[in-house]
Amino acid sequence: MPPTADPAAPVTFADLGLPDELLTALTALGYEEPTPIQREAIPPLMEGRDLLGQAATGTGKTAAFALPILERMATVGDRGTTAPLALVLVPTRELAMQVSEAVHKYGRALGARVLPVYGGQPIGRQLQGLGRGVDVVVATPGRAVDHIKRRSLVLDDVALVVLDEADEMLDMGFAEDLEAILGATPPTRQTVLFSATLPSRIAGLAKRHMSDPVKIQIAREAIAEGEAPKVRQTAYVVRRADKAAALGRILDVEAPGAAIVFCRTRGEVDELTETLNGRGYRAEGLHGGMSQEQRDRVMGRLRSRTADLLIATDVAARGLDVDHLTHVVNYDVPSAPESYVHRIGRVGRAGREGVAITLAEPREHRQLKNIERLTKQQVSVEKVPTVADLRNKRIEMTLATLRDTLVADDLDHYRSVVETLCDEFDVMEVALAAVKLAHEATGAVEDDREIAEVSLKGDKPSGYEGKKKWDKPGKGDKGTGTTNWANRAEYEAAKKGKKNKKNKHTGSDMTTVFVGAGKESGVRPQDLVGAFTGETELRGADIGAIKIFDRFSLVEVPDQAVDDVVHTMGKALIKGRKAKVRRERERG
Numbered sequence: 001m002p003p004t005a006d007p008a009a010p011v012t013f014a015d016l017g018l019p020d021e022l023l024t025a026l027t028a029l030g031y032e033e034p035t036p037i038q039r040e041a042i043p044p045l046m047e048g049r050d051l052l053g054q055a056a057t058g059t060g061k062t063a064a065f066a067l068p069i070l071e072r073m074a075t076v077g078d079r080g081t082t083a084p085l086a087l088v089l090v091p092t093r094e095l096a097m098q099v100s101e102a103v104h105k106y107g108r109a110l111g112a113r114v115l116p117v118y119g120g121q122p123i124g125r126q127l128q129g130l131g132r133g134v135d136v137v138v139a140t141p142g143r144a145v146d147h148i149k150r151r152s153l154v155l156d157d158v159a160l161v162v163l164d165e166a167d168e169m170l171d172m173g174f175a176e177d178l179e180a181i182l183g184a185t186p187p188t189r190q191t192v193l194f195s196a197t198l199p200s201r202i203a204g205l206a207k208r209h210m211s212d213p214v215k216i217q218i219a220r221e222a223i224a225e226g227e228a229p230k231v232r233q234t235a236y237v238v239r240r241a242d243k244a245a246a247l248g249r250i251l252d253v254e255a256p257g258a259a260i261v262f263c264r265t266r267g268e269v270d271e272l273t274e275t276l277n278g279r280g281y282r283a284e285g286l287h288g289g290m291s292q293e294q295r296d297r298v299m300g301r302l303r304s305r306t307a308d309l310l311i312a313t314d315v316a317a318r319g320l321d322v323d324h325l326t327h328v329v330n331y332d333v334p335s336a337p338e339s340y341v342h343r344i345g346r347v348g349r350a351g352r353e354g355v356a357i358t359l360a361e362p363r364e365h366r367q368l369k370n371i372e373r374l375t376k377q378q379v380s381v382e383k384v385p386t387v388a389d390l391r392n393k394r395i396e397m398t399l400a401t402l403r404d405t406l407v408a409d410d411l412d413h414y415r416s417v418v419e420t421l422c423d424e425f426d427v428m429e430v431a432l433a434a435v436k437l438a439h440e441a442t443g444a445v446e447d448d449r450e451i452a453e454v455s456l457k458g459d460k461p462s463g464y465e466g467k468k469k470w471d472k473p474g475k476g477d478k479g480t481g482t483t484n485w486a487n488r489a490e491y492e493a494a495k496k497g498k499k500n501k502k503n504k505h506t507g508s509d510m511t512t513v514f515v516g517a518g519k520e521s522g523v524r525p526q527d528l529v530g531a532f533t534g535e536t537e538l539r540g541a542d543i544g545a546i547k548i549f550d551r552f553s554l555v556e557v558p559d560q561a562v563d564d565v566v567h568t569m570g571k572a573l574i575k576g577r578k579a580k581v582r583r584e585r586e587r588g
């Protein structure tokens with residue numbers, strides 16, 4: 001029996017008795033140790049027990065059921081049939097693709113054949129795939145029922161059924177489909193059910209279809225009062241692809257004294273270390289693949305303050321204690337809330353202020369909620385600093401540095417320089433040039449790409465404030481807080497009886513705005529983008545074509561933003577001057 005009794009004892013994937021092919025895949029992916037749910041779920045699943053698990057996305061639950069499925073596949077060997085050995089049911093098409101990709105990734109060396117089957121995809125392709133033979137089918141319930149009726153999905157040989165995110169499937173009205181699907185599988189099958197919540201309907205489902213299941217609940221106990229440190233806790237919602245850029249920008253604005261950034265895998269550690277070094281930080285990576293000597297060297301650099309950022313996996317940072325840390329960053333929402341508390345416990349000590357920053361992907365809303373519930377503290381969701389925020393912050397820092405110099409330093413040495421220059425220039429101009437030099441000497445990296453603003457899916461943590469002020473509800477918008485440009489733009493275009501141009505980056509319908517300032521006032525495209533993104537809620541990518549004429553300019557903005565842009569920009573300064581801003585009149 002693998003050593004699961006003592007939750008504090010380190011357990012490796014090898015301890016769990018997984019075959020070598022899977023261990024190699026996990027090492028290649030940079031997974032250093034099983035997450036709590038994997039530690040608890042894999043042993044009973046490999047024994048063939050049914051399992052009822054309460055765990056949200058992000059806890060590593062996919063591998064918790066995928067690895068035992070693949071282990072079973074390896075043990076069974078050639079089954080001499082094209083019918084699947086395992087069926088995984090998921091609520092959405094995205095999840096079907098994601099889970100199927102994960103199973104494929106883990107089971108590549110075993111030659112696992114995995115097929116996602118979901119509504120909306122042409123059925124022909126799925127029929128072909130199923131016909132060729134598969135080991136694991138990952139399906140949405142509706143489409144699975146379709147295939148069962150057509151006899152293209154035969155479940156007679158299914159040894160394992162997984163209901164992933166069962167509560168969501170019930171919420172989406174799949175109850176009957178689930179009953180039908182489970183009814184089409186052999187009663188001897190092993191059943192696994194994961195759900196973020198366990199309402200009575202789930203208990204009913206479990207009672208009808210599971211036999212003596214092992215029950216696992218991740219993150220059940222509340223953290224004792226006083227155990228959770230007093231730390232300023234913020235979260236930023238970003239797409240995975242934008243994470244590194246977003247973190248660079250957040251760190252620039254936060255300006256931490258010293259920080260640890262926690263990542264899930266070695267690969268992430270290496271990648272992020274490189275990105276942040278490229279941004280001018282002194283970042284060091286720390287992960288389980290490094291020798292003790294290498295680790296000691298990294299720790300030495302952090303302690304002596306030669307490095308200011310440590311990018312580490314949980315395993316590598318275990319037991320690590322650095323006195324002067326000001327910030328802890330969770331590059332992903334930690335898989336278990338306890339782990340979050342443990343991580344952020346590294347700052348905010350001895351009455352010093354600590355900051356915990358968490359980057360969350362839109363689908364990770366549940367984990368953030370869990371963390372708030374457990375710590376009984378609020379994690380406020382903030383917007384990633386914009387290009388304009390960053391510029392302002394940098395100017396602020398230059399200003400503070402200059403003020404310190406004015407107060408503290410003996411500047412007489414430079415007096416003759418200023419006096420000589422003042423023979424030729426105004427003292428203000430001399431000061432401006434000096435400020436420019438001081439500002440540029442900070443070596444800050446130019447960063448002018450706006451990062452897409454996204455919001456959490458589903459319900460939001462209490463600090464949610466992601467809604468844009470011009471994001472008025474349109475037709476079909478149920479007030480979810482997400483932008484609904486498509487509907488509104490279609491509505492607007494229909495009203496006008498024509499289709500507008502689309503922004504090639506965001507797909508939004510665009511309207512042209514007239515700005516009463518052009519080349520003669522020295523206006524350049526970057527001035528307009530800077531002014532628009534600085535003053536309104538628009539991001540750089542939202543702005544379409546810009547044309548600058550002698551006395552005016554034309555700027556394309558999303559339909560929904562026009563009123564706000566006209567209202568706000570009419571009062572703002574462009575190149576230091578007020579300019580008329582209005583909707584461009586129809587031509588021709």
Ligand code: AMP
Nearest residue numbers: 031033034035057058059060061062264
């Ligand atoms: P899931 O909860 O299954 O959606 O997994 C969340 C994320 O954690 C995925 O990106 C996985 O690749 C990653 N992951 C799963 N297990 C581990 C592990 N043991 N170590 C590091 N990352 C993991």
